[in-house]
Amino acid sequence: MAFTLEQLRGFVAVADELHFGRAAARLKMTQPPLSRQIQKLERAVGAQLLERDNRRVTLTAAGEVFLTEARRLLALADTAPEVARRVSSGSSGIVRIGFTAASTYGILGGLLNDLARELPDVDVDLAEMVTREQVAGLLDEEIDLGLARPPFDAESFGSRLLHREPMLVAARTGHRLLELGRPVTAADIGAEPVVMHSPTRARYFYDLVVGVVPVASENAVHVVSQVLTMLWLVAAGRGIAFVPASAARLPIEGVGFVRLATPVPEPVELHLLWARQSRNPALRRVLEVLERHTVSA
Amino acid sequence: MAFTLEQLRGFVAVADELHFGRAAARLKMTQPPLSRQIQKLERAVGAQLLERDNRRVTLTAAGEVFLTEARRLLALADTAPEVARRVSSGSSGIVRIGFTAASTYGILGGLLNDLARELPDVDVDLAEMVTREQVAGLLDEEIDLGLARPPFDAESFGSRLLHREPMLVAARTGHRLLELGRPVTAADIGAEPVVMHSPTRARYFYDLVVGVVPVASENAVHVVSQVLTMLWLVAAGRGIAFVPASAARLPIEGVGFVRLATPVPEPVELHLLWARQSRNPALRRVLEVLERHTVSA
DNA sequence: TTGATTGATACCTTGCCGGTATGGCGTTCA
DNA sequence: TGAACGCCATACCGGCAAGGTATCAATCAA
Structure with a gap:
């Protein structure tokens, strides 16, 4: 037979007070049922926990270590619902x-x-x-x-x-598009080689770019899906690329940015x-x- | 009102079986009292633990965490008497x-x-x-x-x-890094795919690796926290991994190890x-x- | 639509828990 | 030294709550 949490509370109270009567009062009950709780607990544990010598109560060695176990159990039992409630809320x-x-x-x-x-x-x-x-x-x-x-x-x-953010054109430092001093239009791009987005894996950017620069797909020299890869290819001089404005924060050596003219100012x-x-x-x-x-x- | 250990056992059984009838059978009782046990437990905890949708039973998020608390409590409750008995004897x-x-x-x-x-x-x-x-x-x-x-x-x-121990690179047998005949450096790794440590659950190793191999976070193909899992992924050819030297004692087929060059010789x-x-x-x-x-x- | 499955509910019975009363034992004073 | 007191254990009783049986309600499969 197993013990109950009530029995543990009883045991901890008695161990604290070393007195059944006071412990019972603390638990708002009378002394006899508390005595029986302890007896049952000792039977369940299989070891004597308290030495009652008809005048005073003392903890046995086993009771000493079981007391720390009992305290730990009760602490866990008290906090567990709190943990669950926090998750629930x-x-x-x-x-x-x-x-x-x-x-x-x-x-x-x-x-x-x-x-x-x-x-x-x-x-x-x-x-x-x-x-x-x-x-x-x-x-x-x-x-x-x-x-x-x-x-x-x-x-x-x-x-x-x-x-929302604007679309930029990324080009190698010194590229003519960077010198225009105004947003780049489809006409400016002409037959420029372009590092293009993958129509499958980066469909969003692909559609966006194709809607603005109809010729882009003609000049695609590479098709990739990661912005970082695009910028490396741009830095390597493979062509220009269309990237969202936040890409300008990437510290890539040798790449400059200029606004791309779009029907909507911040299409991304x-x-x-x-x-x-x-x-x-x-x-x-x-x-x-x-x-x-x-x-x- | 507080819950009882019996209710916890009931809850754990239901959580294991996800079925009140089978759980009740396992506890050698009938289903209705078990249902009530769980209801009482939920009232005592103050959160819904199980989702019963008249056809299947699932754990709620709160139930999930309460389950681990309950397991811990029961484990403690089971071992506590053992502990006391050992002292007693x-x-x-x-x-x-x-x-x-x-x-x-x-x-x-x-x-x-x-x-x-x-x-x-x-x-x-x-x-x-x-x-x-x-x-x-x-x-x-x-x-x-x-x-x-x-x-x-x-x-x-x-x-x-x-x-203290050195850091190793784990790679699939035959991998080029294993053939270098010298400790691996950040430059050797390049764009190699890496099975990376979780920055939250394995923060120690994460910080250690990132300090040595700055590019690692770029190439992370998986993020895990257990060394054994990393080695399995390496064996499966997903990439290389950084592990402490003692991991080389794990008998994983098809994985080789080579020293990683670090500022401190034995950083772990x-x-x-x-x-x-x-x-x-x-x-x-x-x-x-x-x-x-x-x-x- | 019907039968099967599954969790919830109603109601009954019983066993356990806590209460009161009291016993047993030891200590403490007069 | 014995009477009173203190303290834990035991006996017995009553209420409550836990488990069992029967049944309902909802859902799904055929």
């Missing part, structure tokens, strides 16, 4: 965030700072993934929150526009994205915090 | 040691041998836990002694450097760690013995 927990590499250099830092300040007990796991992976990850609950670019299905996902959108079906309570709190989060451009 | 103390998985393959064995020889009347309980868990465990006296890596607070903890430290506040008398004696214990490299 979302004030503690884990939120897994997927993000595109490019968003790192824009707004992820400030966003994480806000979270750390307002929800210090929420752990954030970060995973770098492209938009398509994020969409899949949200659906099978691999991540809770995404930082991604359109398009995505408004039915299954909640989203919020987080950030980054959205917060989450699965409506998510049951992660921490996610709700995180969304509340990020609702108030504004992005400094 | 002559053992003079128990020391609980937390250790990281990696340290097992280095020095834990010899250390335990020393203890068994010099303090045969002290029982040793072992628990595998990461550094952060050890720090928490020491503070709430769940363990008495830790084998962990920096950093930790020198105010509340006593510590002693126990062991393992410390003995204990809470200054500890009142466990056996701990004092153990520390005296380990004071004389030296580690054969």
Whole structure:
């Protein structure tokens, strides 16, 4: 037969007071049931815990070590519900965030700072993934929150526009386009070789660029999907590239930037994205915090 | 109102089976009282632990964390009588040691041998836990002694450097880095895909590696926290990994090791760690013995 | 639509827990 | 030295709560 937490409380009280009567009073009960509790506890443990010598009560050696065990058990039993409640209310927990590499250099830092300040007990796991992976990850609950670019299905996902930025042209230092002193237009580009976005893996940028510079696909010398790779290729003199403004923060030697003229001034959108079906309570709190989060451009 | 250990056992059984009927059978009771046990437990905890949707049962986020608390409580409740009985039958103390998985393959064995020889009347309980868990465990006296890596607070903890070892690069057999015949440097690694340490759960190694190989974070193909997992991923050809030398003792097929060049020759430290506040008398004696214990490299 | 599955509810019975009363034993004074 | 007191254990009783049986309600599969 196993012991109960009540018996432990009784034992700790008696061990504190070394007196059954006072211990019982502290537990707001009478002495006889307390005596029986202790007897049962000793039978369950299989060792004598207290020496009662009809005048005084003392702890045995076994009782001494069992007392620390009992205290630890009770402490754990008292705090465990608190832990669960905190998770349930979302004030503690884990939120897994997927993000595109490019968003790192824009707004992820400030966003994480806000979270750390307002929800210090929420752990954030970060995973770098492209938009398509994020969409899949949200659906099978691999991540809770995404930082991604359109398009995505408004039915299954909640989203919020987080950030807009202009499009830049990246070119090797000294390139003629950098000297224009004004935004670059499609006409300026002509037959310039272009490091192009992959139409499959970076479809968002691909569509955006093709909508502005119709000829671009003709001059593509490379097709890649990572902004960083593009800038390296630009630095290596392979051609020019179209990148979001936040890429200018990357410290790549030998690359300069100039604004690209677009119908919309800031066409590059980054959205917060989450699965409506998510049951992660921490996610709700995180969304509340990020609702108030504004992005400094 | 507080919960009982019986309710915890009920909850753990249901969480294991995700089925009230089977869980009840395992507990040798019928289903209705089990349902009520869980309801009472949820009221006592103050959070919903299980999602019952009349066809299937799932754990909520709060249930997930409460489950680990419940398991810990029950484990403690099961071992506590054992501890008391051992003392009752002559053992003079128990020391609980937390250790990281990696340290097992280095020095834990010899250390335990020393203890068994010099303090045969002290029982040793072992628990595998990461550094952060050890720090928490020491503070709430769940363990008495830790084998962990920096950093930790020198105010509340006593510590002693126990062991230093070099850092290795793990790569698939036949990999070019293994053929160099000399320690690997940051330049050798280049754009090699890397199985990286988690910056949150394996912060010590993360910081260590990032300090030596600045590009590592760019090429991270996986982020994990267990050395064994890293080696499996390396064996599967996912990339290379940075591991402490003791990991080379793990018998993983198809993985080779080569020294990583570091500013300090043996940068990986393992410390003995204990809470200054500890009142466990056996701990004092153990520390005296380990004071004389030296580690054969 | 119907039968099967599964968790919740209603109601009953019983066993356990705590209460009061009292006993046994030792200590303390007059 | 013995009477009174202090303290823990035991006996016995009553209420409550836990478990069992029967059944309901909801969902899913055929």
